[in-house]
Amino acid sequence: MKKEFKGRNVVAGTVQTTAVVSKNGMNTLATFQKSLLANKKTVLGSDQNNPDLYKKEITGKAICLPKTIGSTTGGMVLQSAAAMGVAPKAMLFSESIDSIAAAGVILADVWTENSIVTVDKLGQDFLDYVKDGMTVTVKQDGTVIVEQ
Amino acid sequence: MEYKMFLTDEEKDILNGSKGEVMAKVAKSLVMYGEVFGAKRLVPVTAPSHLVTSFGISLMKAVFAIMDEINDAGVTAIDKFTVDPRPLDYENVKCNPLEKLVFGIMYGKQKDYEEQLKKTGLKDSNAFSCTCYMEEVGNIPKKGDILSWAESSAVVYANSVIGARCNRNSGIIEMFGAILGKVPEFDLLTDEGRKATWIVQIKTTKKPEAQVLGSAIGMKVMSEVPYIKGLDKFIGKELNAQTKDYLKDMGAATASNGAVGLYHVENLTPEAVELKEALIKDKAKVYVIDDAELERVKNNYPVIWKNADAKPSRCFIGCPHLSYNQLIEWTDRIGKELEKQGKKKVALETVFTAAPDVVAHFKENKEYYNKFISYGTKISSICPLMYMNNPICGKRAVVTNSNKLRTYTTARYYTDEEIAGIAVRGDIAR
Numbered sequence: 321m322k323k324e325f326k327g328r329n330v331v332a333g334t335v336q337t338t339a340v341v342s343k344n345g346m347n348t349l350a351t352f353q354k355s356l357l358a359n360k361k362t363v364l365g366s367d368q369n370n371p372d373l374y375k376k377e378i379t380g381k382a383i384c385l386p387k388t389i390g391s392t393t394g395g396m397v398l399q400s401a402a403a404m405g406v407a408p409k410a411m412l413f414s415e416s417i418d419s420i421a422a423a424g425v426i427l428a429d430v431w432t433e434n435s436i437v438t439v440d441k442l443g444q445d446f447l448d449y450v451k452d453g454m455t456v457t458v459k460q461d462g463t464v465i466v467e468q
Numbered sequence: 469m470e471y472k473m474f475l476t477d478e479e480k481d482i483l484n485g486s487k488g489e490v491m492a493k494v495a496k497s498l499v500m501y502g503e504v505f506g507a508k509r510l511v512p513v514t515a516p517s518h519l520v521t522s523f524g525i526s527l528m529k530a531v532f533a534i535m536d537e538i539n540d541a542g543v544t545a546i547d548k549f550t551v552d553p554r555p556l557d558y559e560n561v562k563c564n565p566l567e568k569l570v571f572g573i574m575y576g577k578q579k580d581y582e583e584q585l586k587k588t589g590l591k592d593s594n595a596f597s598c599t600c601y602m603e604e605v606g607n608i609p610k611k612g613d614i615l616s617w618a619e620s621s622a623v624v625y626a627n628s629v630i631g632a633r634c635n636r637n638s639g640i641i642e643m644f645g646a647i648l649g650k651v652p653e654f655d656l657l658t659d660e661g662r663k664a665t666w667i668v669q670i671k672t673t674k675k676p677e678a679q680v681l682g683s684a685i686g687m688k689v690m691s692e693v694p695y696i697k698g699l700d701k702f703i704g705k706e707l708n709a710q711t712k713d714y715l716k717d718m719g720a721a722t723a724s725n726g727a728v729g730l731y732h733v734e735n736l737t738p739e740a741v742e743l744k745e746a747l748i749k750d751k752a753k754v755y756v757i758d759d760a761e762l763e764r765v766k767n768n769y770p771v772i773w774k775n776a777d778a779k780p781s782r783c784f785i786g787c788p789h790l791s792y793n794q795l796i797e798w799t800d801r802i803g804k805e806l807e808k809q810g811k812k813k814v815a816l817e818t819v820f821t822a823a824p825d826v827v828a829h830f831k832e833n834k835e836y837y838n839k840f841i842s843y844g845t846k847i848s849s850i851c852p853l854m855y856m857n858n859p860i861c862g863k864r865a866v867v868t869n870s871n872k873l874r875t876y877t878t879a880r881y882y883t884d885e886e887i888a889g890i891a892v893r894g895d896i897a898r
Binding site: 330352353356357389390391392393394395396397399400402403404417418419420422423424426427429430431432 | 493496497500501504505520521526527528529530531533534537573574618619620635636637638639640641691727876
């Protein structure tokens with residue numbers, strides 16, 4: 321069974337990967353800090369206040385979330401994760417992207433070799449439907465297909 | 469690449485590499501950023517910038533690489549800029565060997581990063597504070613200035629208390645605006661984006677604690693713009709040193725407990741004085757704050773110390789950094805509390821933080837500085853938040869009067885009055 325959602329491209333691209341879902345805002349610094357500081361090859365969510373992502377593998381996945389929250393360093397953290405090759409492959413926002421996350425994915429796109437495909441405004445239905453482990457396909461036009 | 473935004477011929481040339489590859493990437497980042505938020509054009513930055521990234525934290529290796537690219541290309545900010553506080557001050561904020569070891573790993577790039585900042589246009593070696601708008605620091609925009617700033621507490625102050633115009637930017641993006649001398653025009657840079665979508669009615673019986681009031685407002689309105697009514701009854705209608713300090717602390721809490729970039733205070737902040745209720749959008753939501761609501765908000769702060777009854781090991785006062793007047797007030801407050809408890813020195817290691825230039829000003833006041841030192845209190849210019857980010861330091865039982873520090877760390881919040889008592893007594897129990 322699959323369902324299609326249409327959003328707006330922030331950083332356009334095509335990607336197919338597995339979903340990791342955060343029902344609440346993701347604190348970017350808190351989530352990435354531990355793995356990046358330890359120079360890990362794979363980021364495991366380290367924000368104890370976010371049980372949806374805590375200790376879950378994020379590298380190479382599609383993070384599905386409403387928005388990011390927390391420190392204004394969040395954008396730099398995303399860009400650093402991309403430069404280190406440990407970023408998610410996609411960030412899929414149910415709401416309009418926030419300015420911190422937007423800066424991060426744009427910095428990754430312009431200043432690193434590893435873009436994070438980013439689509440926003442996918443709607444609450446998207447966030448209600450997508451679950452951890454589902455296959456997510458992002459198309460060039462901002463269409464997101466979620467398969468169980 | 470096709471852009472939707474209107475771009476001048478000069479801007480198009482920069483994007484096409486007329487000023488080199490690095491400037492082209494700087495401009496491209498800003499244009500892409502603006503287009504996400506519907507900006508129709510770039511507008512000139514009209515005052516010096518303030519950057520959030522003051523710390524050479526090793527997890528941001530890629531940021532150092534961008535700085536290298538910028539420095540190697542000889543690209544600099546148009547005006548000299550200020551940055552957030554340094555993370556460390558071993559002289560005034562003591563650390564044990566393990567904490568120092570972790571700090572060595574965390575902020576091992578500090579010296580190199582400060583060199584990169586200098587090459588890019590850092591104002592001077594004292595330009596490290598989150599309150600760059602203090603008289604002593606001197607990065608003070610005028611009403612209507614267009615800014616490229618980050619640091620949420622500084623942005624909300626500049627927008628609300630000064631009436632300058634700045635979006636809530638991410639680190640690096642604000643530096644790009646300082647370099648290009650232009651920022652995309654959207655949201656808080658526009659008249660429409662500065663209108664209030666919330667009316668906050670203050671109906672308390674006494675002056676609300678600034679840090680709790682800001683917290684309540686931030687949690688309710690999140691990133692929207694509130695128009696606050698009834699506060700002038702308690703803090704007056706004049707933007708003097710006391711009201712500015714109050715608004716600084718209240719604003720920092722609105723920005724950290726929510727994501728407020730601008731608030732208006734009826735009869736007090738410049739745009740509210742000028743435009744009055746024309747600043748309020750139709751169908752604005754209403755939030756009434758009374759004594760019970762403030763009590764509810766404060767009582768809901770989680771205690772994330774491992775042992776809720778632990779004896780505190782440190783107290784931080786000054787996030788955001790204190791003004792000169794606040795240092796004087798705190799010296800008096802601690803003095804009175806010592807007298808009340810019949811003591812000569814504080815029992816808890818208590819660190820007050822302020823900008824290096826504000827500390828220098830305070831030290832010139834021999835009478836107060838000598839009293840301050842005699843109480844056993846310490847003064848530093850670090851960022852308490854960066855100190856607490858050290859996981860070993862984060863395990864300490866730290867108390868603070870800062871709602872921002874409470875939000876981002878394990879520090880426990882107390883009101884000004886409570887914290888003076890705790891600092892002198894050395895214990896949270898009454």
